Amino acid sequence: MNILIVGATGTLGRQVARRALDEGYKVRCLVRSQKKATFLKEWGAELVSGSLSQPDTLPAALEGMDVVIDAATARATDSLSIKQVDWDGKVALIQAAKAAGVDRYIFFSILEAEKYPQVPLMEIKRCTELFLSEAGMNYTILRLCGFMQGLIGQYAIPILEGQAIWVTGESSPVAYMDTQDIAKFAVRALSVPATEKQTFPVVGSRAWSAEEITSLCERLTGKPAKVSRLPVNFLRTMRHVTRFFQWGWNVADRLAFAEVLATGVPLTAPMDEVYQTFGLDPQETTTLESYLQEYFGRMLKKLKELEYEKNKTKKKTAKIPVKKSN
Template sequence: MSGPGTPVRPTSILVVGATGTLGRQIVRRALDEGYDVRCLVRPRPAPADFLRDWGATVVNADLSKPETIPATLVGVHTVIDCATGRPEEPIKMVDWEGKVALIQCAKAMGIQKYVFYSIHNCDKHPEVPLMEIKYCTEKFLKDSGLTHIIIRLCGFMQGLIGQYAVPILEEKSVWGTDAPTRIAYMDTQDIARLTFIALRNENISGKILTFAGPRAWTTQEVITLCERLAGQDANVTTVPVSVLRFTRQLTWFFEWTNDVADRLAFSEVLTSDTVFSVLMTETYNLLGVDSKDIITLREIFAGLLHKHIEEIEGPESTIKAE
């Protein structure tokens, strides 16, 4: 905090959205690196005991109830904001109104640094509600005067595992599409690792970084990779782009939203000849990271395949598979 009193340790962080796909990797990485981790979690029927088991402190609050926020920020140096609204909620309630309240509280409480996750190209698609909200939140954060880092993401590799890799290995049907959209998925563990490297680099404060994986993939290329590694053809139902515009199949990999109106707007972007990727050379140099250390989609799927074979046939079969 900036006021008088006990100094706040730089290792004291609050992770907002800690139970999500990215949030839990942020928590794990932070704990592994020796941070004192507090997790803001909404009161829920199933408590987030796994976060406590890992060694984090869990505090209950709700971004849609601003009065619950200040107490969670006491003694916190850095806020890492991975949160997004639940599928059944109006999109503005958490992703705009809740974030505005959180940022305002962080400013009032003297938070030293704020990390915000956004979406790649959000400034170019105001017709997509969530992308517009992310861009507006970026601007609000900048105008707040908080020391901050904005990280724009393309997509999570983890979403592909349940959508394609596991069903193909289990010989179940999968959905395919002829959409030309290419997405440079990144492993959430790499996102977490790069986040903390950026956090420790004072030269990055106030910057917008975009994290993208080593290669941009179409849906069909992802399926083909799974088939090649599994050594078997997938049972693919190919749905034309025109049909996908009215389904939820195109937005699962972002894990940003399930809101119907937003989903339809997303599909207009994702069925166009768009590439959700960016050259990472400058970012790697800035962070002092070797591109060879970034996990590829092939490595993720190959590791999953070996684990699957070992579970079914025993350890010896994994050696044969290699």
């Protein structure tokens, strides 16, 4: 089976590529920069230059492909807007995939996107789900709500460096999931007929609030956290300000999503039936405790090694006799 992965250099896409390769699939990746995607080639993937913003590059990338796994999304720092990538680009990709005779399309959406029409990214995801379901292909939609990897920059690194952790309003508990586990569901869907033309939540074992994550990090590091809260009204003001500038459109759209995480409403879903359908063992899914414990274990070990080398260098320097001039 030949798979085209779109967004393969991203946090989730690279794990999907790794998983598919490990399971013996032939993987092709659509990339904007082959230089930034050399690691994918080293893993065994074929690289094809192209972009969702350039529909004319898609037919060549799709030639001979059986499956598309779509993990692409606009980033806050991208020059292209969320609409250009997550709507215009996805519509072009779905249409090109159908024209190329692609049989399966795996799409990553956002949990409960239909409840937040005022949030651009979530509304676009909802519309894309609808467009894909009516496109006439065998699709599987996986609704996510948060990556554990994103917590490293938000919580882990600031605590280790003694910097402030910024949280918003009444934080919503989120059922974060390791992207490696999400990749398992995406690749497994290819061999499970019951997942065709279906939509599933794919979330972690429990929802964690900002306060609970902060306490967990403090316990694992033995370091106190400095927590600063951003009022929701401040976020709204910043969103309106950044909307005035083209460079700030993606930032504004992300700030709108941040407001969802400040409502206090949990983002989670039951997963028992999902595990049964996919034939996966929930006991093998990474918990947030084990994920952060493993991360802090590695980082604290490195910090100790660096401190040891620093002290050793200081001692050597102190022992070098100073030659006195006559």
